[in-house]
Amino acid sequence: MGQGILLSGGADIDFMVHGIFSYEIFGQTVWITTTHVCVLIVFLLIIGFCLAANRAVKKADDVPKGFQNVVELIVEMLDGMVKSTMGKNATKFANYIGTIFIFILISNISGLFGLRPPTADYGVTLALGVMTFSIIHFNKFKHQHISGVIKGLCDPWPIWAPINIIGDVAVPISLSLRLFANVLSGTVMMALVYGLLSWIATAWPAVLHVYFDLFSGAIQTYVFCMLTMTYVTDAIGES
Amino acid sequence: MEFNQNFILGCSAIGAGLAVIAGIGPGIGQGIAAGHAAAAVGRNPGAKSDITSTMLLGQAVAETTGLYGLLIAMLLLFVKPLV
Numbered sequence: 110m111g112q113g114i115l116l117s118g119g120a121d122i123d124f125m126v127h128g129i130f131s132y133e134i135f136g137q138t139v140w141i142t143t144t145h146v147c148v149l150i151v152f153l154l155i156i157g158f159c160l161a162a163n164r165a166v167k168k169a170d171d172v173p174k175g176f177q178n179v180v181e182l183i184v185e186m187l188d189g190m191v192k193s194t195m196g197k198n199a200t201k202f203a204n205y206i207g208t209i210f211i212f213i214l215i216s217n218i219s220g221l222f223g224l225r226p227p228t229a230d231y232g233v234t235l236a237l238g239v240m241t242f243s244i245i246h247f248n249k250f251k252h253q254h255i256s257g258v259i260k261g262l263c264d265p266w267p268i269w270a271p272i273n274i275i276g277d278v279a280v281p282i283s284l285s286l287r288l289f290a291n292v293l294s295g296t297v298m299m300a301l302v303y304g305l306l307s308w309i310a311t312a313w314p315a316v317l318h319v320y321f322d323l324f325s326g327a328i329q330t331y332v333f334c335m336l337t338m339t340y341v342t343d344a345i346g347e348s
Numbered sequence: 349m350e351f352n353q354n355f356i357l358g359c360s361a362i363g364a365g366l367a368v369i370a371g372i373g374p375g376i377g378q379g380i381a382a383g384h385a386a387a388a389v390g391r392n393p394g395a396k397s398d399i400t401s402t403m404l405l406g407q408a409v410a411e412t413t414g415l416y417g418l419l420i421a422m423l424l425l426f427v428k429p430l431v
Binding site for chain 1: 408411
């Protein structure tokens with residue numbers, strides 16, 4: 110905890126990741142942290158929803174009603190979003206984009222339910238960024254072949270290759286840092302409001318929750334998926 | 349030793365304050381984007397929803413550089429790599 114904040118009177122400001130218990134593996138100490146627990150809760154929530162959706166879709170009617178309506182709405186929205194950006198490649202990537210969209214969205218708005226958002230831990234967002242990075246480069250090698258990749262690296266002249274490589278490596282880092290820093294700034298802001306202004310923090314922080322958790326979280330989810338789709342479409346090329 | 353640590357802590361706080369000046373750039377950029385979006389809606393009110401979503405996407409991407417500054421400030425204040 111920073112000394113400066115402690116000096117200003119609020120001793121109960123808390124937005125850090127905490128370790129719950131540690132264990133030794135291959136001579137390294139590994140911690141199970143609050144992030145693991147929050148990711149687990151988000152996973153359980155999504156799995157529960159998926160099981161319910163599966164049951165609703167199995168006995169689906171021609172005219173949807175109730176829960177089946179909600180499921181169809183979500184699927185159509187995600188499919189439409191992927192289709193509008195990726196065009197003819199949409200069917201292959203709708204699954205991946207839909208999955209990360211739902212995971213990031215639920216993670217971001219889990220701050221509303223008193224969890225520390227899992228995406229406010231750089232470990233989670235870096236994993237998402239690395240997944241996107243692998244998909245980009247798998248598709249690049251698959252659709253442009255080795256010659257196309259080398260040609261892309263030596264654009265416009267071979268002497269620019271190091272700069273192009275740095276540009277490639279910067280993609281997952283900037284993707285993950287953008288998501289991480291946005292969610293972290295919201296978390297820190299809410300912790301400061303509740304910690305330092307606790308004597309007047311009644312009801313009005315709800316407005317801040319709507320901005321930092323709902324609005325900012327939804328926008329960043331959209332941006333992450335949009336950029337992933339743009340990069341992958343770019344990697345596939347015009348073949 | 350004690351003096352050195354406190355000196356470094358104070359300098360870290362000043363550095364954190366300087367780092368968040370990075371927020372000026374995204375502020376100007378987002379303002380320009382919003383202004384142009386307002387002009388575009390004035391010219392073509394029918395495309396309002398498209399313009400709004402494009403503007404929000406661009407602003408969220410432009411925000412990144414400011415967030416890098418915020419991240420540096422956070423590192424200096426809470427992780428204290430220099431102490």
